Amino acid sequence: xxxxxxxxxxxxxxxxxxxxxxxxxxxxxxxxxxxxxxxxxxxxxxxxxxxxxxxxxxxxxxxxxxxxxxxxxxxxxxxxxxxxxxxxxxxxxxxxxxxxxxxxxxxxxxxxxxxxxxxxxxxxxxxxxxxxxxxxxxxxxxxxxxxxxxxxxxxxxxxxxxxxxxxxxxxxxxxxxxxxxxxxxxxxxxxxxxxxxxxxxxxxxxxxxxxxxxxxxxxxxxxxxxxxxxxxxxxxxxxxxxxxxxxxxxxxxxxxxxxxxxxxxxxxxxxxxxxxxxxxxxxxxxxxxxxxxxx
Amino acid sequence: xxxxxxxxxxxxxxxxxxxxxxxxxxxxxxxxxxxxxxxxxxxxxxxxxxxxxxxxxxxxxxxxxxxxxxxxxxxxxxxxxxxxxxxxxxxxxxxxxxxxxxxxxxxxxxxxxxxxxxxxxxxxxxxxxxxxxxxxxxxxxxxxxxxxxxxxxxxxxxxxxxxxxxxxxxxxxxxxxxxxxxxxxxxxxxxxxxxxxxxxxxxxxxxxxxxxxxxxxxxxxxxxxxxxxxxxxxxxxxxxxxxxxxxxxxxxxxxxxxxxxxxxxxxxxxxxxxxxxxxxxxxx
Numbered sequence: 001x002x003x004x005x006x007x008x009x010x011x012x013x014x015x016x017x018x019x020x021x022x023x024x025x026x027x028x029x030x031x032x033x034x035x036x037x038x039x040x041x042x043x044x045x046x047x048x049x050x051x052x053x054x055x056x057x058x059x060x061x062x063x064x065x066x067x068x069x070x071x072x073x074x075x076x077x078x079x080x081x082x083x084x085x086x087x088x089x090x091x092x093x094x095x096x097x098x099x100x101x102x103x104x105x106x107x108x109x110x111x112x113x114x115x116x117x118x119x120x121x122x123x124x125x126x127x128x129x130x131x132x133x134x135x136x137x138x139x140x141x142x143x144x145x146x147x148x149x150x151x152x153x154x155x156x157x158x159x160x161x162x163x164x165x166x167x168x169x170x171x172x173x174x175x176x177x178x179x180x181x182x183x184x185x186x187x188x189x190x191x192x193x194x195x196x197x198x199x200x201x202x203x204x205x206x207x208x209x210x211x212x213x214x215x216x217x218x219x220x221x222x223x224x225x226x227x228x229x230x231x232x233x234x235x236x237x238x239x240x241x242x243x244x245x246x247x248x249x250x251x252x253x254x255x256x257x258x259x260x261x262x263x264x265x266x267x268x269x270x271x272x273x274x275x276x277x278x279x280x281x282x283x284x285x286x287x288x289x290x291x292x293x294x295x
Numbered sequence: 296x297x298x299x300x301x302x303x304x305x306x307x308x309x310x311x312x313x314x315x316x317x318x319x320x321x322x323x324x325x326x327x328x329x330x331x332x333x334x335x336x337x338x339x340x341x342x343x344x345x346x347x348x349x350x351x352x353x354x355x356x357x358x359x360x361x362x363x364x365x366x367x368x369x370x371x372x373x374x375x376x377x378x379x380x381x382x383x384x385x386x387x388x389x390x391x392x393x394x395x396x397x398x399x400x401x402x403x404x405x406x407x408x409x410x411x412x413x414x415x416x417x418x419x420x421x422x423x424x425x426x427x428x429x430x431x432x433x434x435x436x437x438x439x440x441x442x443x444x445x446x447x448x449x450x451x452x453x454x455x456x457x458x459x460x461x462x463x464x465x466x467x468x469x470x471x472x473x474x475x476x477x478x479x480x481x482x483x484x485x486x487x488x489x490x491x492x493x494x495x496x497x498x499x500x501x502x503x504x505x506x507x508x509x510x511x512x513x514x515x516x517x518x519x520x521x522x523x524x525x526x527x528x529x530x531x532x533x534x535x536x537x538x539x540x541x542x543x544x545x546x547x548x549x550x551x552x553x554x555x556x557x558x559x560x561x562x563x564x565x566x567x568x569x570x571x572x573x574x575x576x577x578x579x
Contacts, residue, residue, distance in 0.1 A: 005473055005475075005476070006473065008473070008475055009473040009474060009475040009476075012382070012475040012478075013390070013474070013475070015382050016382035016383065016385060016386035016390065016478075017386060017390075019378075019379040019380070019381075019382045019383040019386070020382070020383040020386050020387070020401070022379055022383075023379060023380070023383055023405070023408070023445055023446060023449060024401065024404055024405075024408075026408060026442060026445075026446070027404075027407075027408055027411065030411070030415065030416070030419045033419055033422050033423070033426075034415075034418060034419060034422065037422045085314065086314050086318060089307075089310060089311035089314040089315070090311065090314050090315040090318050092311050093308075093311035093312055093314065093315040094315060097308055097311065097312065098312075098315070106319070108567070109322070111563070112559075112560065112563050113322055115496070115499055115500075115503075115559060115563055116503070116556065116559060117502075117503025117504065117505070117530055117555060117559065118503075118505070119503070119505050119530040119533050119534055119552070119555070120329060120503075120552055120555065120556055121325070122533075122534070122537075123329060123533060123537060123548065123549065123552045124325045124328060124329055126537060127328055127329075127332060127549075128324075128325075128328060159321070159322075159325065162318065162322075163322070190300050190301065190303075190304040191304060191308070192303060192304040192307045192308065193300065193303075193304070213410060216410050217410065217412075219412075220410075220411070220412025220413075220414065220415070221412065222412065222413065222414040222505070222506040223505040223506055223530065223534060227534065227537065247412065247414045247506070250414055250417075250418055251414060251417075251506060251509055254421065254509065254510045267418065268418060268422060271414065271415050271418035271419070274412060274414065274415055275411060275415045278410060278411060278412060278415075279407060279410075279411065281410075282406070282407040282409075282410040282411075283407050286403055286406045286407050286410075287403065289406075290399065290402075290403050290406075
């Protein structure tokens with residue numbers, strides 16, 4: 001009887017540790033797999049020419065990822081600019097100024113919105129944002145646009161990331177001890193001054209990591225962006241032009257990638273690049289969060 | 296001086312209130328638009344029929360193939376994720392209970408894993424498929440989605456387990472039970488509400504994800520019967536139908552979007568409800 005229990009314990013211990021190691025080894029396995037698949041590419045072109053060249057001709061074996069990387073960066077940057085004021089001010093309002101009722105109803109709603117699939121946001125983008133950009137925003141700036149543009153991608157991404165970032169910011173601001181704010185108020189500071197000096201200044205790492213993780217999420221987002229950004233290969237500074245972000249490149253071309261030599265390696269290289277960039281981002285900002293939590 | 300302070304306060308309170316309420320308005324607007332557009336096109340055929348001949352030119356049929364495929368993939372992936380996620384989460388909170396530092400490091404890596412975009416999982420699943428000589432199939436989709444959701448499941452479950460007081464674990468050991476018995480009969484039971492939340496959350500993630508199944512599950516007009524057949528999924532059905540130039544087909548994309556949204560809403564409300572229901576019997 002005792003032996004049976006001990007054996008069960010040992011077997012189970014083995015199962016537990018194998019599962020945990022499997023999950024933890026996942027990024028390493030994914031990274032290695034993608035790298036091996038992409039490695040034939042390095043024989044032809046150096047890493048730098050892959051990343052910085054804008055010469056994209058798969059059928060002739062020339063792969064320059066610059067249009068895709070700049071496209072991704074541009075869309076992500078725009079979405080960051082849109083989310084920056086909205087999330088910060090809303091999080092402050094919800095945690096510091098609003099009634100308890102509002103935050104108690106909004107928190108679950110934000111949670112649900114953060115869980116909505118990205119394709120839903122894409123549908124909304126096609127329905128509302130694209131016509132809006134083509135019909136109203138572009139003419140207001142004196143240009144014309146098809147609507148499927150970097151700006152649309154940025155707006156849709158921003159809307160997608162807002163619940164995600166807002167959620168984290170609310171968590172961060174909620175941990176500020178009420179005593180600190182009360183101390184600041186009793187010194188004669190106004191409510192806003194207390195927020196500025198205690199809530200914001202005291203939580204720089206938390207705020208930065210919330211936005212950092214939001215940016216990482218936006219950078220890797222595929223379907224929603226792909227639906228509204230137009231998918232045209234070119235390097236352009238005009239937000240009303242179409243672009244072709246990195247994830248969209250992978251998603252759009254898996255069908256033909258086996259028919260052109262090296263094309264599959266190039267796409268796996270794109271996935272590898274995404275993985276590395278986002279993993280680095282996540283590790284930095286998660287580290288900031290973990291460090292502040294320990295204090 | 297005092298006047299300026301008060302004016303600054305007024306401006307910023309107004310600005311943040313304005314931002315918050317317009318945000319709420321926009322988010323409500325999104326849900327509203329998707330629902331209004333979709334409900335007009337929604338009919339029983341959409342849910343009960345697979346695409347018939349000429350469906351993609353506005354002919355008869357529905358998206359049963361995609362609904363079934365999505366459910367199959369999400370259920371299969373969730374089962375696999377439970378199989379490797381449950382022991383991993385218990386291991387962190389039972390075996391490693393005395394090693395705070397290791398616990399925190401593992402949590403840190405899991406959090407970083409959570410952020411890897413699904414397209415990378417999709418590409419990796421595709422290389423795996425090529426490596427094993429498989430075709431795009433239900434099985435490949437299930438495995439890829441399982442990889443995608445297991446870190447999410449572990450971390451969500453772990454978050455609840457980590458709040459369980461250590462005394463409970465010590466009491467169980469003191470009564471002579473092994474660590475396994477402690478893990479499954481005491482810690483798992485106490486963390487059961489968290490387990491339900493983790494399962495439903497991962498399930499929702501699995502059903503809504505498009506980029507990971509794009510390469511691996513393929514697309515078909517039939518309801519898959521075997522694991523080696525390709526399977527359609529709801530997010531991809533929305534994506535493909537929305538790309539069509541024919542208005543009727545686009546309408547159906549909106550209807551499919553409503554179906555997907557309803558499934559997600561149902562999942563997240565039942566997660567809340569169940570977590571509340573099961574935590575009533577917990578020790579405190």
